Amino acid sequence: DYDDYYQLLTELGGKAQGLDRILLYEGSRGCWWGEKHHCTFCGLNAQSMKFRAKKPAQVLAEIAELSQRYDAVRFRLVDNIIDMGYIDNLFGKLAEDHCDLDVFIETKSNLQKRQIKTLAAGGVKCMQPGLESLSLNQLRAMDKGATPMQNIVCLKWSLYYHVMVSWNILLGFPGETNEDYHRQLELIPSLFHLQPPEATGKFWLQRFSPYFTRPHEYGVRITGPGMAYEYIYDARQVDLKKVAYDFEHELDDWPVDPYLYQELVAAIEGWQRMHRLGDTPFLYYSKAPNYITIYDGRNPKEPTRRRYEGLAALVIEICNESGKSVEQIRTAATDKTECSETILKPILNDLMASRILYEERGKYFTLAVPENSHL
Ligand code: SF4
Known part of the structure; x- marks a missing residue:
């Protein structure tokens, strides 16, 4: 009152x-x-x-x-x-x-x-x-x-x-x-x-x-x-x-x-x-029918743009909502592309080295924010 x-x-x-x-x-x-x-x-x-x-x-x-x-x-x-x-x-x-x-x-x-x-x-x-x-x-x-x-x-x-x-x-x-x-x-x-x-x-x-x-x-x-x-x-x-x-x-x-x-x-x-300072750092991804582009401006002085295709693009999307294990990634990717552990592992390592994926206790999460505003 x-x-x-x-x-x-x-x-x-x-x-x-x-x-x-x-x-x-x-x-x-x-x-x-x-x-x-x-x-x-x-x-x-x-x-x-x-x-x-x-x-x-x-x-x-x-x-x-x-x-x-x-x-x-x-x-x-x-x-x-x-x-x-x-x-x-x-x-x-x-x-x-x-x-x-x-x-x-x-x-x-x-x-x-x-x-x-x-x-x-x-x-x-x-x-x-x-x-x-x-x-x-x-x-x-x-x-x-x-x-x-x-x-x-x-x-x-x-x-x-x-x-x-x-x-x-x-x-x-x-x-x-x-x-x-x-x-x-x-x-x-x-x-x-x-x-x-x-x-x-x-x-x-x-x-x-x-x-x-x-x-x-x-x-x-x-x-x-x-x-x-x-x-x-x-x-x-x-x-x-x-x-x-x-x-x-x-x-x-x-x-x-x-x-x-x-x-x-x-x-x-x-x-x-x-x-x-207003020059806000960014990290987002945009999706085309067959690939994903990552725009990385976490260092605003050196922004980069990199294109990912095939399984790498799929991983970025699969891990977008929440952390996913290797098994969950393989299950989600299985009817779209070949996804053996041997193929998947180097892709996960590359995405982690680029700091696009965050890994914690065997789960992977996409740090990039989707550009699409309808999710
Ligand atoms: S700090 Fe922890 S215990 Fe305290 S109100 Fe928040 S959730 Fe509850």
Whole structure:
């Protein structure tokens, strides 16, 4: 109910009118993922992780009512994680109705192409899918329940369907190794055409998170309240440890080379800069009846164009939607061309060397975004 707010705006007169206001809306509380696997750094939902969600029909009716009453089409869902049922039964319905809403959501990252398409058609213009890392080991350390492949799939289809992604790369976790940094440094240039993270840095140790409640299990030592608190509160009168939400900490063992850490931060800043400067990097493919052309401008100073025919072109298409194993590729290609492992392997290697395919645990995914806008 925003009646008081709008009443005040009316009282303030002309100067307060005309802005395109965003209404906050809450469809659910708690976290259905955190109920089973509490992400180790997450301090949200202190009172109860138990997930409680309004039915999609109720959300639909309430959004319609708020929109009607306040003449607003911009909504920010404050849910920590949306109910997966909202994808088809809320955003799917808004899409069927051809509504032109502008909605922000937070969600889990393992979304399929079809789901991102529905969200976009239903009015999601920006989302925060909690990607957090491009390293499998770090994602496991966080108990995030997602893989780098799923994060990349999410970034690619969000770009294709024009959904802005708000995400960060978190670092400094217990269990990290130099290898996690090397892998991300190696991967990032392949992803320059996708939306870069907004920020990177060491994770904040938050009250109520597993790192806070069971620090010894992770080799974490809490050394005091976050540095900012002493500038806000008088430490002689307030026990900062009691009021703090985030804390300074050290790890018993963090074998990461600080230069490597800086190198990764610099690589991410470079990625952000490329997108800020307007000369946005690109990687897309266009399809002709018998071949595929890849336009690669991930290095905007040296864009390239390369044509792929036969099985190579087929592989690019087969692996377009989601990661596929060698077996899945062979099954999909089998009635179109000869696809023995001996023929397929060098093609996969070539596509990976050109950074057109990303490989993870035996699955291959096309990084290039299709030019065709009807998929
Ligand atoms: S980070 Fe997100 S998904 Fe993980 S427990 Fe917290 S709210 Fe849930």
